[in-house]
Amino acid sequence: xxxxxxxxxxxxxxxxxxxxxxxxxxxxxxxxxxxxxxxxxxxxxxxxxxxxxxxxxxxxxxxxxxxxxxxxxxxxxxxxxxxxxxxxxxxxxxxxxxxxxxxxxxxxxxxxxxxxxxxxxxxxxxxxxxxxxxxxxxxxxxx
Amino acid sequence: xxxxxxxxxxxxxxxxxxxxxxxxxxxxxxxxxxxxxxxxxxxxxxxxxxxxxxxxxxxxxxxxxxxxxxxxxxxxxxxxxxxxxxxxxxxxxxxxxxxxxxxxxxxxxxxxxxxxxxxxxxxxxxxxxxxxxxxxxxxxxxx
DNA sequence: TTGATATTTAGAATGATTCCAATTCTTATG
DNA sequence: CATAAGAATTGGAATCATTCTAAATATCAA
Ligand SMILES: [Mn+2]
Ligand SMILES: [Mn+2]
Ligand SMILES: [Zn+2]
Ligand SMILES: [Zn+2]
Numbered sequence: 001x002x003x004x005x006x007x008x009x010x011x012x013x014x015x016x017x018x019x020x021x022x023x024x025x026x027x028x029x030x031x032x033x034x035x036x037x038x039x040x041x042x043x044x045x046x047x048x049x050x051x052x053x054x055x056x057x058x059x060x061x062x063x064x065x066x067x068x069x070x071x072x073x074x075x076x077x078x079x080x081x082x083x084x085x086x087x088x089x090x091x092x093x094x095x096x097x098x099x100x101x102x103x104x105x106x107x108x109x110x111x112x113x114x115x116x117x118x119x120x121x122x123x124x125x126x127x128x129x130x131x132x133x134x135x136x137x138x139x140x141x142x143x
Numbered sequence: 144x145x146x147x148x149x150x151x152x153x154x155x156x157x158x159x160x161x162x163x164x165x166x167x168x169x170x171x172x173x174x175x176x177x178x179x180x181x182x183x184x185x186x187x188x189x190x191x192x193x194x195x196x197x198x199x200x201x202x203x204x205x206x207x208x209x210x211x212x213x214x215x216x217x218x219x220x221x222x223x224x225x226x227x228x229x230x231x232x233x234x235x236x237x238x239x240x241x242x243x244x245x246x247x248x249x250x251x252x253x254x255x256x257x258x259x260x261x262x263x264x265x266x267x268x269x270x271x272x273x274x275x276x277x278x279x280x281x282x283x284x285x286x
Numbered sequence: 287t288t289g290a291t292a293t294t295t296a297g298a299a300t301g302a303t304t305c306c307a308a309t310t311c312t313t314a315t316g
Numbered sequence: 317c318a319t320a321a322g323a324a325t326t327g328g329a330a331t332c333a334t335t336c337t338a339a340a341t342a343t344c345a346a
Binding site: 022023059084 | 312
């Protein structure tokens with residue numbers, strides 16, 4: 001859970017590269033996201049950040065995550081109108097939500113699938129993003 | 144916008160078949176959804192229902208739409224955390240949201256695409272539903 | 287027709303998120 | 317290193333889609 005100096009520097013690099021000032025809170029929130037890639041909600045990120053020495057406010061967790069999304073460091077994941085979840089996986093991927101455990105898994109998207117998906121759009125439709133969400137059950141704790 | 148007797152009877156049939164009592168309000172809300180398949184929000188369905196003689200409450204619009212969803216007559220469509228939209232198209236289809244106009248279009252899903260999508264899931268993942276949402280721009284008013 | 291059950295309704299409550307204004311940081315500059 | 321301007325953090329208030337409540341109405345099988 002604690003970052004070594006190398007990881008911390010790399011993380012600061014990510015923030016700077018994204019045009020964000022590397023504050024103590026941002027470093028911590030980002031490290032929380034990278035530590036367990038289980039698509040936590042804001043509330044969950046906040047809980048996991050309580051270990052931070054002087055604490056962190058819920059508003060700041062919202063602000064950090066928002067700035068990460070704007071700068072492309074993380075993506076939001078929504079299921080219906082449940083609290084938004086956050087995902088640091090930048091590869092093209094879909095999500096699968098196990099409706100029994102509530103866990104959300106990453107599903108890698110092969111390029112051929114993306115191509116086939118774009119091919120179903122009528123003439124003149126220019127997609128900028130696509131979101132693919134499964135939900136169902138899973139027999140094993142894969143991925 | 145007004146239903147003829149034949150349509151009304153068919154609509155009552157749908158409700159009864161779904162195990163729902165065919166009330167004046169449900170008939171009206173469903174007819175509103177079927178009249179313009181443009182994925183209206185609750186608020187929009189409510190506006191379009193003001194023509195109903197004795198009016199209809201917002202709570203009832205929520206209730207009607209919820210009962211339609213539960214009985215499988217309509218589907219919900221969510222984009223981020225915007226107000227939920229409602230769709231009476233029961234064929235397998237994706238959605239495309241034009242970010243300039245806000246309009247949401249239906250995109251038919253060929254069976255081969257569904258099959259390919261299921262094939263990307265790891266062993267043991269049993270999907271019960273899949274949601275596919277594009278957003279971007281569109282050059283023409285197709286669909 | 288009538289009673290049991292379901293639906294409708296206005297308004298209150300909820301809860302995730304956003305907004306606000308005051309305080310504290312960060313960092314460029316001298 | 318000191319300073320100042322802009323950026324980030326913060327607690328609490330505000331927003332707003334949605335859900336809940338409990339009282340009034342409507343539906344329908346018997
Ligand atoms: Mn977007
Ligand atoms: Mn579902
Ligand atoms: Zn993910
Ligand atoms: Zn649709």
